[in-house]
Amino acid sequence: MESIKIRRAELQDAEMLTELCWKTFWDAFHDNPKNAPEDLADYMCSAFCLEQIRTELSAENSIFLIAEIENEAVGYAKLLLASREPEITGKKPIELNRLYSKQEFLGKGVGKSLIEKCLEEAEKHNCDTMWLGVWEFNPRAQAFYRKYGFYEVGKHIFQLGLDAQTDLLMQKDLNNLSK
Ligand SMILES: CC(C)(COP(=O)(O)OP(=O)(O)OC[C@H]1O[C@@H](n2cnc3c(N)ncnc32)[C@H](O)[C@@H]1OP(=O)(O)O)[C@@H](O)C(=O)NCCC(=O)NCCS
Numbered sequence: 001m002e003s004i005k006i007r008r009a010e011l012q013d014a015e016m017l018t019e020l021c022w023k024t025f026w027d028a029f030h031d032n033p034k035n036a037p038e039d040l041a042d043y044m045c046s047a048f049c050l051e052q053i054r055t056e057l058s059a060e061n062s063i064f065l066i067a068e069i070e071n072e073a074v075g076y077a078k079l080l081l082a083s084r085e086p087e088i089t090g091k092k093p094i095e096l097n098r099l100y101s102k103q104e105f106l107g108k109g110v111g112k113s114l115i116e117k118c119l120e121e122a123e124k125h126n127c128d129t130m131w132l133g134v135w136e137f138n139p140r141a142q143a144f145y146r147k148y149g150f151y152e153v154g155k156h157i158f159q160l161g162l163d164a165q166t167d168l169l170m171q172k173d174l175n176n177l178s179k
Helices: 010-027 038-047 050-058 111-126 141-147
Strands: 004-008 063-067 072-081 092-100 129-135 150-162 162-172
Touching: 010 038, 010 050, 010 063, 010 072, 010 092, 010 111, 010 150, 038 150, 050 063, 063 111, 072 111, 111 129, 129 141, 129 150, 141 162
Parallel strands: 092 129
Antiparallel strands: 004 063, 063 072, 072 092, 129 162, 150 162
């Protein structure tokens, strides 16, 4: 596999990132019969519009990482600092808010390169817990997260349009907090 480079996204990546967010979410979830097209459209139009992505890129507590192979963006991760839910333990949590690889690169190391960089960012920020929400009907991603040491700590609701979906909350304990 060609080498995978991971870099921080900048504001000037907003258009490319918006397309990447849109495409990877659509490819991952549109053909699941549990997702009604109007709920997907509703969520995607608000979450993945250029203005929203620009706002998120500019937010102080968010970190976007882009995976590239030969200058093509093939995946991304979004981290949120100082984000937590009641079930999450740890003094300084960081949320892995999104992790997506393009469909044609699934299973080729993009997720691994991204999550390793996310763990480095967590260490840089001295975080002691990484956590995420993953759809209850997304066993592939759940298995991937388990492989990286995440374990289930509860559930929360993820609103996809009018559909209140259940996400598993998973966390991974890190050893980064200074005493
Ligand atoms: C989840 C996702 C990011 C994983 O990324 P990926 O690029 O497919 O995974 P990688 O090829 O980097 O795999 C890394 C390692 O995890 C393992 N792995 C990957 N998927 C796995 C799975 N479902 N179960 C167990 N292990 C898995 C690989 O074998 C590999 O192990 P190795 O390093 O020992 O060889 C990717 O599948 C994806 O984008 N899915 C669609 C979107 C999605 O569901 N995102 C998560 C939303 S919460």
